[in-house]
Amino acid sequence: MMQPLLEVRNLKKYFPVVKGFGPFKEIRWLKAVDDVSFTLHKGETLGLVGESGCGKSTTGRAILRLIEPTSGEVIFQGENIIALSQKEMRKKRREMQIIFQDPFASLDPRMTVKEIIAEPLRVFKTRENIKKRVEELIEKVGLSRSHLDRYPHEFSGGQRQRIGIARALALNPKLIVCDEPVSALDVSVQAQVINLLEDLQKEYGLTYIFIAHDLSVVKHISQRVAVMYLGKIVELGPVEQIFNNAKHPYTKALLSAIPVPEPGAKKEKIILEGDVPSPINPPAGCSFHPRCSGKKPICIEVMPDLVEVEKGHVVRCHLYSGEVKRGI
Amino acid sequence: MEKILEVKDLKTYFYSSGKEIRAVDGVTFSLNRGEILGIVGESGSGKSVTSLSIMRLVPSPPGKIVGGEIIFAGEDLLKLSEKEMRKIRGEKISMIFQDPMTSLNPVFTIEEQLLEVFRVHKKLSKKDAREKAIELLKKVGIPEAEKRLKSYPHQFSGGMRQRVMIAMALALNPALLIADEPTTALDVTIQAQILALMKELQKEYGTSIIMITHDLGVVAEMCHRVLVMYAGRPVEFADVKTLFANPKHPYTIGLLNSIPRLNEQKKRLTPIEGSPPDLGNLPRGCAFYPRCSFKQEVCSEVKPDFRELPDRKIACHLYQGVLDDAAAS
Ligand SMILES: Nc1ncnc2c1ncn2[C@@H]1O[C@H](COP(=O)(O)OP(=O)(O)OP(=O)(O)O)[C@@H](O)[C@H]1O
Ligand SMILES: Nc1ncnc2c1ncn2[C@@H]1O[C@H](COP(=O)(O)OP(=O)(O)O)[C@@H](O)[C@H]1O
Ligand code: SF4
Ligand SMILES: [Mg+2]
Numbered sequence: 001m002m003q004p005l006l007e008v009r010n011l012k013k014y015f016p017v018v019k020g021f022g023p024f025k026e027i028r029w030l031k032a033v034d035d036v037s038f039t040l041h042k043g044e045t046l047g048l049v050g051e052s053g054c055g056k057s058t059t060g061r062a063i064l065r066l067i068e069p070t071s072g073e074v075i076f077q078g079e080n081i082i083a084l085s086q087k088e089m090r091k092k093r094r095e096m097q098i099i100f101q102d103p104f105a106s107l108d109p110r111m112t113v114k115e116i117i118a119e120p121l122r123v124f125k126t127r128e129n130i131k132k133r134v135e136e137l138i139e140k141v142g143l144s145r146s147h148l149d150r151y152p153h154e155f156s157g158g159q160r161q162r163i164g165i166a167r168a169l170a171l172n173p174k175l176i177v178c179d180e181p182v183s184a185l186d187v188s189v190q191a192q193v194i195n196l197l198e199d200l201q202k203e204y205g206l207t208y209i210f211i212a213h214d215l216s217v218v219k220h221i222s223q224r225v226a227v228m229y230l231g232k233i234v235e236l237g238p239v240e241q242i243f244n245n246a247k248h249p250y251t252k253a254l255l256s257a258i259p260v261p262e263p264g265a266k267k268e269k270i271i272l273e274g275d276v277p278s279p280i281n282p283p284a285g286c287s288f289h290p291r292c293s294g295k296k297p298i299c300i301e302v303m304p305d306l307v308e309v310e311k312g313h314v315v316r317c318h319l320y321s322g323e324v325k326r327g328i
Numbered sequence: 329m330e331k332i333l334e335v336k337d338l339k340t341y342f343y344s345s346g347k348e349i350r351a352v353d354g355v356t357f358s359l360n361r362g363e364i365l366g367i368v369g370e371s372g373s374g375k376s377v378t379s380l381s382i383m384r385l386v387p388s389p390p391g392k393i394v395g396g397e398i399i400f401a402g403e404d405l406l407k408l409s410e411k412e413m414r415k416i417r418g419e420k421i422s423m424i425f426q427d428p429m430t431s432l433n434p435v436f437t438i439e440e441q442l443l444e445v446f447r448v449h450k451k452l453s454k455k456d457a458r459e460k461a462i463e464l465l466k467k468v469g470i471p472e473a474e475k476r477l478k479s480y481p482h483q484f485s486g487g488m489r490q491r492v493m494i495a496m497a498l499a500l501n502p503a504l505l506i507a508d509e510p511t512t513a514l515d516v517t518i519q520a521q522i523l524a525l526m527k528e529l530q531k532e533y534g535t536s537i538i539m540i541t542h543d544l545g546v547v548a549e550m551c552h553r554v555l556v557m558y559a560g561r562p563v564e565f566a567d568v569k570t571l572f573a574n575p576k577h578p579y580t581i582g583l584l585n586s587i588p589r590l591n592e593q594k595k596r597l598t599p600i601e602g603s604p605p606d607l608g609n610l611p612r613g614c615a616f617y618p619r620c621s622f623k624q625e626v627c628s629e630v631k632p633d634f635r636e637l638p639d640r641k642i643a644c645h646l647y648q649g650v651l652d653d654a655a656a657s
């Protein structure tokens with residue numbers, strides 16, 4: 001089998017949370033990302049879904065070392081980039097880019113579009129080459145050269161997201177983490193940006209980690225989907241298996257909760273009780289157990305491992321692991 | 329069916345730096361008793377300003393309601409004094425916002441805020457008000473309601489704050505509830521809880537609801553009729569089934585075509601090309617003209633009227649008879 005483009009192994013990111021002060025000071029750990037592993041092949045899109053605060057953005061940022069992981073390995077093209085020095089990492093980051101949700105906040109309002117797109121190029125290219133590349137990029141993302149001398153506030157949300165994409169593409173990256181790239185856009189414009197991302201992927205063989213909370217969008221764009229809950233992957237598999245044959249009770253609830261744009265459609269909803277628990281003090285055992293209607297005694301005590309239920313489809317739930325199946 | 333609310337040709341404009349922004353420009357719709365009406369449209373299309381106008385809460389300056397009527401239970405709200413309006417707000421019409429923190433006061437406990445509502449409007453004793461408050465919090469599914477009364481808003485999660493907002497909005501059993509993107513900031517699983525709760529309460533109390541959202545799935549699941557807005561104007565108004573099965577306005581058609589569907593084979597999406605309109609710089613004719621794939625010559629010159637067809641109202645030259653007349657002559 002071909003070497004994967006990216007292999008994430010046991011990635012963890014814990015944030016310290018200080019409670020109290022003086023002699024009562026107590027440091028606890030918020031486990032934003034807690035032992036996440038997956039592989040990604042060239043040209044593939046992995047969708048990353050889950051409730052707010054479950055660790056999706058932190059996972060994406062830790063992979064690019066925009067925040068330093070607490071532990072784990074990130075093997076990019078055969079090389080563990082966690083071991084790289086800051087300087088080496090900066091170079092490596094040419095090949096690993098990120099696009100953010102908020103096209104308003106992520107572009108410097110004082111820079112022209114030309115300057116924004118050219119910025120990452122400056123270190124590597126001559127002036128003449130930069131100009132050519134910027135013009136090529138702006139057209140690639142569906143804007144025109146006449147836009148280059150304008151400022152971000154003169155553009156609509158969708159156009160700003162295109163500018164962000166042009167900038168991310170500047171250095172021919174191989175991997176792009178798309179962190180909710182269409183969430184802030186109007187419905188009528190979301191489809192434009194999704195099509196653009198798909199076209200670019202085809203043209204350049206790009207690999208995406210696509211974070212989104214709109215599951216219809218994730219289904220559309222991804223080949224595989226990972227579902228996170230409180231810092232852990234609870235289910236991962238090919239997109240059809242996740243959407244047609246979900247196993248984890250949380251994935252099932254998540255899918256059933258999507259409102260369908262068909263009036264009168266009969267859809268059985270699994271309404272979860274309660275809120276998402278805090279990642280500072282996650283429940284013992286399976287962290288989903290307080291909201292799970294199918295829980296068994298073991299779920300309250302033991303965190304289940306990921307088990308493979310079909311080829312390439314893994315689930316972290318005791319209902320699919322040996323103990324419960326054997327009736328223990 | 330009895331109409332509880334009729335909005336006729338509502339116009340709310342904003343004036344800033346010498347410019348006139350027509351945020352709401354001729355909005356017309358009606359709401360029956362016990363009905364859930366959806367309002368959809370791009371951000372900036374005037375959905376929130378429409379609801380603030382009904383509540384008479386448009387910030388002024390810079391905003392001003394410059395025309396139209398808002399007939400609520402037989403009375404034009406635009407003719408009421410501020411004092412009369414205060415009584416209507418809360419007792420007869422209440423509103424929930426996208427971000428509950430904007431309407432919950434961070435320095436008071438939930439108890440203080442809920443009791444205030446009952447004591448001011450219902451003149452209940454403290455003890456009775458407290459009982460009512462607990463009952464309400466239980467109704468909206470706040471666990472351990474008695475204990476939770478002493479909490480401050482920031483101690484609640486987003487979903488719980490939205491429940492408290494709903495509790496407060498329903499405290500006085502209003503005839504009309506305006507919900508402006510009540511679940512947009514919430515996760516889908518929490519959204520499902522809140523929508524189920526709203527439906528249940530709507531059935532129980534027969535409240536009429538205006539549900540503002542940009543999520544077509546939420547509209548399909550919750551609403552009886554839908555008003556589609558574009559650039560401050562109504563473009564299509566129909567029964568939810570009619571609108572989804574047989575949209576007629578090019579914007580509605582484009583919107584429904586552009587969303588990916590869960591039950592479909594993967595295919596390339598069909599977006600609406602171009603950008604949402606800039607209210608400060610609208611075309612002379614139909615505001616959708618620059619993005620419309622059905623546009624005619626007349627569209628660039630003349631604004632289409634919001635006209636009545638047998639099964640809907642629509643503002644588009646394709647349905648104005650103008651083109652037919654032109655063809656005939
Ligand atoms: N710099 C930080 N310091 C402390 N805690 C943080 C920091 N960044 C994130 N967290 C916490 O880590 C957890 C995961 O956050 P993250 O932003 O990855 O969530 P997410 O899944 O992207 O959520 P959303 O859908 O809201 O974007 C949250 O509990 C968050 O509060
Ligand atoms: N306080 C205000 N001052 C100036 N303009 C405003 C104000 N509130 C809203 N607007 C403008 O009115 C238009 C409609 O806004 P709004 O009703 O909030 O849209 P939405 O449909 O997203 O709810 C927008 O162009 C907005 O910028
Ligand atoms: S009036 Fe003309 S431009 Fe406007 S929506 Fe109808 S066909 Fe399109
Ligand atoms: Mg995030």
Ligand SMILES: [Mg+2]
Pocket residue numbers: 375376377508
């Ligand atoms: Mg709004």
